[in-house]
Amino acid sequence: MFSILLISMIIMLISMVVMLLASILSKKTIVDREKSSPFECGFDPKSSSRLPFSLRFFLITIIFLIFDVEIALILPTILIINFSNIMIWAITLFTFILILLLGLYHEWNQGMLNWSN
Structure with a gap:
């Protein structure tokens, strides 16, 4: 019984460490206006890409x-x-x-x- 509890605690600890590392490493540090804008054949978009829909x-x-x-x-x-x-x-x-x-x-x-x- 104790071994099952120990193994589950180790698995939970490893999972939390992996999730924390993934969260830290996946953050974008540089925000580029060109990369975050929609791509329309290399030109700046004429209108907003977030059009309201019916x-x-x-x-x-x-x-x-x-x-x-x-x-x-x-x-x-x-x-x-x-x-x-x-x-x-x-x-x-x-x-x-x-x-x-x-x-x-x-x-x-x-x-x-x-x-x-």
Whole structure:
């Protein structure tokens, strides 16, 4: 028991030393304006590279990712229909789809799916 505790303490100590060294050695000491600016064919940029983007695109992307993951969760249920109780399978799938539809209704009700204002 003592040897396990000793080994874990040594491992934690080595990890902390490595993280500390990596933190100290990775700091950039010289800040160069040319190296930190965006590269546009060797010329100075005409405008800021940090342009604001539409929040609408971000929300549509999040909605797409959520529904994409949910489709990936629904597809395997077709394969397990032969191996499970049909009643439990149907209740589970119905509940899952009901939660999806309630989420879609909430997004629609909040105006997230309206592209124009």
